[in-house]
Amino acid sequence: MKLKRFVQISVGLTVAVLIAYGGFKLAQSGLETSVEDLNQEEVDGEPTNGKPEEVEVVLKVTNNEDLDELFPDTMSEYDMQEAIHYMSHGLVQANQKWGKIELTEDRVERLLYVAEFNKDTYTHGNRYITILMGWNNGDFSNAVDDHNFIWGLWNGTVGKATRLLTSDEIKKYNSENFN
Template sequence: MKSNRMVLVFFILILTLWGCEEEKANKEVKTHGAYTENNVAQKMDKEDKNNEKTAKNQDDNNSVQYFIEEEDFQKFAKKGLNPFGQEKKQINLSSTDFEYYIHGMTHQKVKAKEKWDFFEMHPKRIKWLLEGLEKTKYKLGPDKQKYREILKRWKQKDFSTIVEDHNFIWDENEGTVGKATDRLSQEDEREYLESEYEMMHHFK
C-alpha cells in the first residue's frame, strides 16, 4: 500500500512538473510572438515613413520647372563656355570651383538669412560636375568623395539632405552668416528663382 502511494505521489509530481514546463513554454512563445509582432510593426512603420518621404521627394521633383532653357546651354557651348556660362574647363576644376558651383546651386532650395552666388540647379550642370571629378588635373583630397556623394544624390533628384549639403560647403569656408536652417517649399523655391532671374535680366 505504501509503495502504491509513493508511486501515485511520484506520478502526480511528474504531471505537475510537466504542466509547469508547458505553461512556461507557452508563455515564452506568446512573449516571443508579441516581441516579433512589435518588431514587424516598427519595421513596417519605418518603411511607411521612408516611402512617404520618397513619394514626397518624387512629387516635388516631378513638378520642377526649369527657368534655364536648352537654348541657353546651346549659347554657352557656342561661346566655349561651360554649363554655368563660365570659361572654367573640367580639367581645371579645383576644390574651390566645386564648392562655388555646388554652393550656388543649393541656394534655390534652402532657407538662409544671406545668400551669395546663384546657379539654377539643373541635370546638365550636375552631370558636368560629376564628369569633372574624374577629369580634373587637381587632387581634391578627402572632399572629393563628399562632392561625389552630393552630386550623385542630386542626379537621382534626392534633395532630402540639401540643408546639410549647403552647410557642408558653408562650414568648409568658415561661414559666419548665411547658414541654411531649412528647406524651401516648392512655392518659395519658385519665387526665389523668379526673383534671381528677374535680377539677372535687369543687369544684362
C-alpha cells in the first residue's frame, strides 16, 4: 500500500515537473521570439532595432525675406534658442508643441552666422553652432536631442521630443503649417 502511494506521488510529481518545465521552456522561447520580432518590426513607424529611419528633409530657399531684420547680429540668446526650438518642431514628435518657425536653408545659414558672431557672448554658443552646422549640412539625425536641449534649458515639463518625424510626417507638418 505504501509502495503504491509512493509511486502515485512520484508519478504525479514527475508529471507536474515536466508540465512546469515545458511551460517554462515554451514561455522562454516565446520571449526570445518576441524580442527577435521586435528587433525586426516597427513601432509607431520607427524601427525598434536602435537604428532610426533615414529622414529626408528638403529645405526651401527663402525668397524676399530680410533675414538681417528677422535674425539680427545682436539677437539675444533667448531668441536664438527660440528660433532653434521652433524650427525643430517640424522635425520631431512631441505631445505638445508651442511655436513654429519654418526651417529653411537661408534661415539656418543666417542663424549659424549669428551664432558664430555671438559665440563668446552666448552661454551655449558652441552648442548652437553645432546644431546649426549639422542642419546646414543636411544632418537632422540629432533633432530630438537638439529640441530637448533647448526644452531642458527652459525647464520644460510638457512637450519633450520623443522621436524624429518620418519624411512623410515632416512634409505633412510643413504643408499644414507653412503653405
